[in-house]
Amino acid sequence: MADTADFWKSMESELFSQFGEESLSEVVPASQIQPKTAGGRRILNIFFIIDVSGSMRGMRIGQVNYAIENIIKELRTRDDLNSVIKVAIMEFCNEATWKTPTPILIDDYVFTPIDTYPAYTCYGKAFDALEVKLHKNGFMDPALGEYFAPLIMFVSDGEPTDFNEYPVALEKLKKNKWFSKSSKYAIAVGEGAKTEKVGRILEQFTGIRENVRYADEGAGLCNLIEYIAIRASEVQTSLVSSSYGGGKEQAQSIFNEVDNSLFSSIFGNQ
Amino acid sequence: MGSYAIKKSYTFENGVQLRSENGEIYTILQPLGRGGQGEVYKVQGADGVYALKWYHKDCLDRIDAAAFRKNLQKNVKQGVPTLSKGDVATQFIWPLQMIEPQAGSFGYLMDLFPAGYxxxxxxxxxxxxxxxxxxxxxxxxxxxxxxxxxxxxxxxxxxxxxxxxxxxxxxxxxxxxxxxxxxxxxxxxxxxxxxxxxxxxxxxxxxxxxxxxxxxxxxxxxxxxxxxxxxxxxxxxxxxxxxEGEATRDIRNDPSISDKQSEMQIYGTNPRYCLSSVNNTNPASLKYNSDVLxxxxxxxxxxxxxxxxxxxxxxxxxxxxxxxxxxRKILLSVRDHLVLVNGYEAFFGKRYDKELPEGLRILKYKHGKEVYCMPDKILYSYHFNEFSNDFKTPVGKIIPTARKDVLGLYNASPHTIRFSMEGKEGSCPPKGKMPIMKGMEVSIDRTQFTVI
Incomplete structure (x- = not known):
C-alpha cells in the first residue's frame, strides 16, 4: 500500500507542482466491482401493479404514466445489463387486469397511457391476479428461459377498500415461492396515503419496511420509480447464485440512509 | 402620403385599479402587449410591480370559461411546479393571484420578465x-x-x-x-x-x-x-x-389552394421532415433554409x-x-461533447469523423455516456452521481498538468474520488487534485467511469 501511495504522490508532484501540495494523502481501496453473471442472458421480469381507482384520476395517473414510460425507455438504453428485461403492467380497482397479457420484451414494449375508472381500491384482486401469474404456467414459463427473481412495484394512493378480502389474498400470495424470492417495492402516492395504516399494509406486501416509499404530489414519482427500477434490477441481476426461496441478500433493501434523504419513507424518518 | 394607424384599444386605461381575489389592489401602469387570448399590463401592487393578463371576452366565450377559471385558480393555489425534494421549475412565470371578474372576463397576476432576457x-x-x-x-x-x-x-x-x-x-x-x-x-x-x-x-x-x-x-x-x-x-x-423545406415552398406558392389549406397540409395532413435521411420529399433548401443545413x-x-x-x-x-x-439526457450528452480547444468551443461526436485534439481525454461511463474533457471543462453533479438531474452545480474542473498527455481534475465535490490504474490505487479528497490518464478507473459516490 505504501508503495502505491508513493507512486501517486510522486505523480502528483510531477503533474501539479504549480498548484502546491495537497490531496492523495491516503490510499483507499477502489469501490467493489459488482459481480457479473457467468454467461447467458436470463430474464428479469419487472411487474408494475398500478391502482387505477377513481382517486388516481388527473395528476396522479399522469405522474404514473410519465414515470413508467420513461423508465421503459431508460432501461432500453442500458444494454449492458446481463439480462433480458421484460415488463408486465397490471391495472387494478374493483377488478385486476393485466394490461400486458404476457411480459413483453422491453425493446418491443409500446407504452400506452393507463386510464382510471370510477371504482374502489381492491388490493385483494391485485394480489390474486399476481399470484396466478407467478407460476411456471403463468409469467415464469421455463420454456422461455431462466429467470432472475422478479422485481415487483406496487403503486397506490390509498388504503384498500376490501378490508376483509385482501388479507386472505395476501396470505396466499406470500406462500408463492416466486413472490417470496422477488424484490418488492410499494409506493404510496398523495397525501391521503401517507398514514401509518397504509404503511403497515404495504409493509406486509413488501416484507421490508424500507421498501415502502411515499411520493407526495410533488415528490417526483418519476425519480423514485427510475431509482428503484435501475438499482433493483442491477442488484437482482447480479445475484447469480441466489436459490429458490431467496438467500439472505434478498432481505436487503436498495435504500440506505443516503436515499432516505432523497426519497421519503412513509413512516417518517427510518 | 398620409399615415394610417389602427388604434388598438385596451380594456383598461392607465390608473384603473383592479382587485385580486384575496383583496389586494393593483393599479394599471401601462399596457405591455396583446395577443390572441388577451392583453398584458404592467401593474403596481402594494409590494411591487407585476404583469397582469386580462382575457378577451370573446376568447373566453369560445371555451368553458368557468372550468378554465377554476383550473387557473387551482394552479395559483398549487404554486409553481415543485418536486418536494428540491427542484423547483423556476423557469415558469407562474400565475400568482387571480383578479376578480368584471364585464364577463377575468385575469391573473404574474411576475414581469426580468431584464436581460x-x-x-x-x-x-x-x-x-x-x-x-x-x-x-x-x-x-x-x-x-x-x-x-x-x-x-x-x-x-x-x-x-x-x-x-x-x-x-x-x-x-x-x-x-x-x-x-x-x-x-x-x-x-x-x-x-x-x-x-x-x-x-x-x-x-x-x-x-x-x-x-x-x-x-x-x-x-x-x-x-x-x-x-x-x-x-x-x-x-x-x-x-x-x-419546412422545398415542398413547403411549392405548396405555399400554389395559387389554387388557400393559405388555410396549405398550412393544414404542411403541419397537419402531410407533415414532412426537412432533414429526413430517408426518402426526403421536403428537403431543406440551400437558398431558403441554409441555416438548418x-x-x-x-x-x-x-x-x-x-x-x-x-x-x-x-x-x-x-x-x-x-x-x-x-x-434532458440527450442535451446533457451534447454538452458533454463540447470542449474548449485553443480557446474556441468545438462539438465532437458528429456525423463525420473529426480528429480529436491532442491531450483530449474521454470519461466513459458504464452505460455508454461519454464526457469529452479538455482543460477548463466544468463537471456538474450529474457527472458524479448518475441519479442526479442537477446540471447546474459544479463538482469538478478539468485542469492542465505539466504533462501534455495527462489532464488533471480538481475535486470541488464533497466526496472523495477513488481511482486506480494498472493495479495502483489512489484517492482524491474534496478540494484535492488528481490526474486523469488513459486507462484509469475512477469511482465517486455511486458512479464509475473509465478514462480513455
Missing amino acids: EPFKNVVMGLKKIPSTGQLIHLRWKSWFSVVTAGLNIVRAFEILHSLGLSYQDINDGGIAVNMTNGDVFICDCDNVSPDRTNLGIRGMMTFMAPEVVRGEKLPDRYTDEFSLAIILFRLFMHGHPL KFGLLYPKELLDAFEQVFTLGIRENNKRLTATEW
Whole structure:
C-alpha cells in the first residue's frame, strides 16, 4: 500500500507542482466491482401493479404514466445489463387486469397511457391476479428461459377498500415461492396515503419496511420509480447464485440512509 | 402620403385599479402587449410591480370559461411546479393571484420578465428591433455552452411539469425568453397548464402544434407537448422549422389552394421532415433554409438523430416522441461533447469523423455516456452521481498538468474520488487534485467511469 501511495504522490508532484501540495494523502481501496453473471442472458421480469381507482384520476395517473414510460425507455438504453428485461403492467380497482397479457420484451414494449375508472381500491384482486401469474404456467414459463427473481412495484394512493378480502389474498400470495424470492417495492402516492395504516399494509406486501416509499404530489414519482427500477434490477441481476426461496441478500433493501434523504419513507424518518 | 394607424384599444386605461381575489389592489401602469387570448399590463401592487393578463371576452366565450377559471385558480393555489425534494421549475412565470371578474372576463397576476432576457423569437432570428428608433441590432450568444444550457433549462421545466402529471398544452415561441449569456430561460403563459389528458379548449399555435391537433383529431396533452417541445428545440438549435423545406415552398406558392389549406397540409395532413435521411420529399433548401443545413453539420449526431426520430416516426406514433426526460439526457450528452480547444468551443461526436485534439481525454461511463474533457471543462453533479438531474452545480474542473498527455481534475465535490490504474490505487479528497490518464478507473459516490 505504501508503495502505491508513493507512486501517486510522486505523480502528483510531477503533474501539479504549480498548484502546491495537497490531496492523495491516503490510499483507499477502489469501490467493489459488482459481480457479473457467468454467461447467458436470463430474464428479469419487472411487474408494475398500478391502482387505477377513481382517486388516481388527473395528476396522479399522469405522474404514473410519465414515470413508467420513461423508465421503459431508460432501461432500453442500458444494454449492458446481463439480462433480458421484460415488463408486465397490471391495472387494478374493483377488478385486476393485466394490461400486458404476457411480459413483453422491453425493446418491443409500446407504452400506452393507463386510464382510471370510477371504482374502489381492491388490493385483494391485485394480489390474486399476481399470484396466478407467478407460476411456471403463468409469467415464469421455463420454456422461455431462466429467470432472475422478479422485481415487483406496487403503486397506490390509498388504503384498500376490501378490508376483509385482501388479507386472505395476501396470505396466499406470500406462500408463492416466486413472490417470496422477488424484490418488492410499494409506493404510496398523495397525501391521503401517507398514514401509518397504509404503511403497515404495504409493509406486509413488501416484507421490508424500507421498501415502502411515499411520493407526495410533488415528490417526483418519476425519480423514485427510475431509482428503484435501475438499482433493483442491477442488484437482482447480479445475484447469480441466489436459490429458490431467496438467500439472505434478498432481505436487503436498495435504500440506505443516503436515499432516505432523497426519497421519503412513509413512516417518517427510518 | 398620409399615415394610417389602427388604434388598438385596451380594456383598461392607465390608473384603473383592479382587485385580486384575496383583496389586494393593483393599479394599471401601462399596457405591455396583446395577443390572441388577451392583453398584458404592467401593474403596481402594494409590494411591487407585476404583469397582469386580462382575457378577451370573446376568447373566453369560445371555451368553458368557468372550468378554465377554476383550473387557473387551482394552479395559483398549487404554486409553481415543485418536486418536494428540491427542484423547483423556476423557469415558469407562474400565475400568482387571480383578479376578480368584471364585464364577463377575468385575469391573473404574474411576475414581469426580468431584464436581460430576450424573446425567443429574437434569439432564433439573432436580431432585435429597438422600439424607439426602429433600428435592428444583432444578438449574439455568449457561447455554445449557453445555447445548450438554454435548451436544458427549457426541457427541465417541462420535465418537472410532466413528471407531476401536468401538461402545458400551448407550447410556442411567444412565451419564452432567454438570457443569451448564461442560458437561463423564463416561460410565461402558464394559464393552460392542466392535469394531463384534461383539456380546457385551448389548442395552441399552428406552427407548434402536433399534427393530430392541427387535423382536429385530438386536443393537447403531454404527448402533443412533447411534439411542440421538439419544435422549440429545433428552432433553438437549427434556426428553422423542421417541417419546412422545398415542398413547403411549392405548396405555399400554389395559387389554387388557400393559405388555410396549405398550412393544414404542411403541419397537419402531410407533415414532412426537412432533414429526413430517408426518402426526403421536403428537403431543406440551400437558398431558403441554409441555416438548418449549416447547423445540421455542427452538432453531435445524437441530437440530429433525436430530431429525426421525433419528426419522422414521431409524427404518427406518440411513443416515438421524446419525453422531456429523454431530451434532458440527450442535451446533457451534447454538452458533454463540447470542449474548449485553443480557446474556441468545438462539438465532437458528429456525423463525420473529426480528429480529436491532442491531450483530449474521454470519461466513459458504464452505460455508454461519454464526457469529452479538455482543460477548463466544468463537471456538474450529474457527472458524479448518475441519479442526479442537477446540471447546474459544479463538482469538478478539468485542469492542465505539466504533462501534455495527462489532464488533471480538481475535486470541488464533497466526496472523495477513488481511482486506480494498472493495479495502483489512489484517492482524491474534496478540494484535492488528481490526474486523469488513459486507462484509469475512477469511482465517486455511486458512479464509475473509465478514462480513455
